[in-house]
Amino acid sequence: MIHIDWKNLPFGYIKTDYNIRCYYKNGQWGELEIFGSDKVTLHMAATCLHYGQEVFEGMKAFRGKDEKIRIFRCIDNARRMQQSGDYIRMATPPVELFTEAVMQTIRLNERFLPPYESGASLYIRPLLIGIGPTVGVKPAEEYLFLVFVTPVGPYFKTGFKPVNVMISRNRDRAAPLGTGHVKVGGNYAASLLAAEEAQRAGYSTALYLDAKEKKYIDECGPANFFAVRDNTYITPDSQSILPSITNDSLVLLAKDLGIKVERRQVEVSELESFEEAGECGTAAVITPIGKIFDPENNRIYDYGTEAGPVSSRLYHLLRAIQYGDEPDTHNWITIVDPFPRP
Ligand code: PLP
Ligand code: COI
Numbered sequence: 001m002i003h004i005d006w007k008n009l010p011f012g013y014i015k016t017d018y019n020i021r022c023y024y025k026n027g028q029w030g031e032l033e034i035f036g037s038d039k040v041t042l043h044m045a046a047t048c049l050h051y052g053q054e055v056f057e058g059m060k061a062f063r064g065k066d067e068k069i070r071i072f073r074c075i076d077n078a079r080r081m082q083q084s085g086d087y088i089r090m091a092t093p094p095v096e097l098f099t100e101a102v103m104q105t106i107r108l109n110e111r112f113l114p115p116y117e118s119g120a121s122l123y124i125r126p127l128l129i130g131i132g133p134t135v136g137v138k139p140a141e142e143y144l145f146l147v148f149v150t151p152v153g154p155y156f157k158t159g160f161k162p163v164n165v166m167i168s169r170n171r172d173r174a175a176p177l178g179t180g181h182v183k184v185g186g187n188y189a190a191s192l193l194a195a196e197e198a199q200r201a202g203y204s205t206a207l208y209l210d211a212k213e214k215k216y217i218d219e220c221g222p223a224n225f226f227a228v229r230d231n232t233y234i235t236p237d238s239q240s241i242l243p244s245i246t247n248d249s250l251v252l253l254a255k256d257l258g259i260k261v262e263r264r265q266v267e268v269s270e271l272e273s274f275e276e277a278g279e280c281g282t283a284a285v286i287t288p289i290g291k292i293f294d295p296e297n298n299r300i301y302d303y304g305t306e307a308g309p310v311s312s313r314l315y316h317l318l319r320a321i322q323y324g325d326e327p328d329t330h331n332w333i334t335i336v337d338p339f340p341r342p
Pocket of ligand 2: 057058059222281282283284
């Protein structure tokens with residue numbers, strides 16, 4: 001028996017029983033292998049260490065009231081890993097291999113899947129790294145694809161309560177023709193200082209603007225930004241943000257609910273006219289934004305201390321689909337069949 005305080009889980013790492021790995025060598029992927037250790041041994045000249053050949057994904061599995069295990073939009077995450085890896089010239093796992101590795105990792109660690117009532121979930125972290133040695137700047141010839149899982153609670157301690165964020169005026173997370181639209185580790189390294197600066201000033205994370213003009217909103221920490229005005233869900237269109245699968249889902253759910261949707265450039269000057277603001281992503285789900293601070297003019301945009309009505313409706317509907325309480329009308333869910341543990 002494991003003793004985990006499911007209801008108070010942070011968004012952090014807990015060692016589980018197994019991870020799944022697969023190696024790419026001589027131009028092909030090998031078999032899936034089961035590992036108990038959470039350590040990886042690397043060649044000191046591996047490209048992931050020197051030249052940032054590293055991409056990852058983030059997904060969640062949920063235990064339903066019916067005890068079934070559901071994973072959300074696995075194929076979309078598999079495809080995004082392919083796009084990310086391809087952009088930084090890596091060999092990438094085929095969708096079937098990705099999906100099978102995710103399924104097996106969940107099955108092997110079923111005892112770490114939080115119970116339905118806890119509202120927690122099992123975070124799935126697929127990782128792809130260049131492991132072949134090179135000294136010149138060029139792609140590796142060998143890769144490791146690895147999947148691990150860890151039970152998690154909300155990304156922000158507050159859960160579905162508003163967080164305050166600070167506009168980052170002096171740092172960019174990504175350049176317009178750079179890697180912002182793919183999920184490469186370097187983007188997260190580039191975001192650490194801005195996040196720390198926001199936290200030092202008392203805010204949960206940084207809200208990034210477009211790198212060219214500092215006129216438009218990009219994204220918010222490791223999540224997309226959205227706002228609501230006049231029953232319209234508004235979310236930035238930008239070359240330098242990650243195409244969030246959660247945001248895509250919210251756009252479709254908003255349309256289902258008769259809420260208008262605008263995906264377009266969003267000016268900073270519009271912040272004062274929004275009724276609700278929030279961030280969305282696998283880890284963040286929907287995290288409402290209470291206040292946005294702009295250090296350029298010391299302005300604070302205030303959206304209240306509770307989530308607004310549109311954010312709340314979307315949050316509850318998305319969660320209900322993920323936990324199997326509402327029908328999966330968009331075919332986003334894959335059910336994980338149980339299998340005997342080795
Ligand atoms: N933007 C960034 C930079 C992220 O790291 C994430 C998390 O994956 C998101 C947005 C949200 O994407 P998704 O909804 O696919 O998790
Ligand atoms: C996710 O939402 O899955 C992310 O990747 C965000 C993060 C914790 C890096």
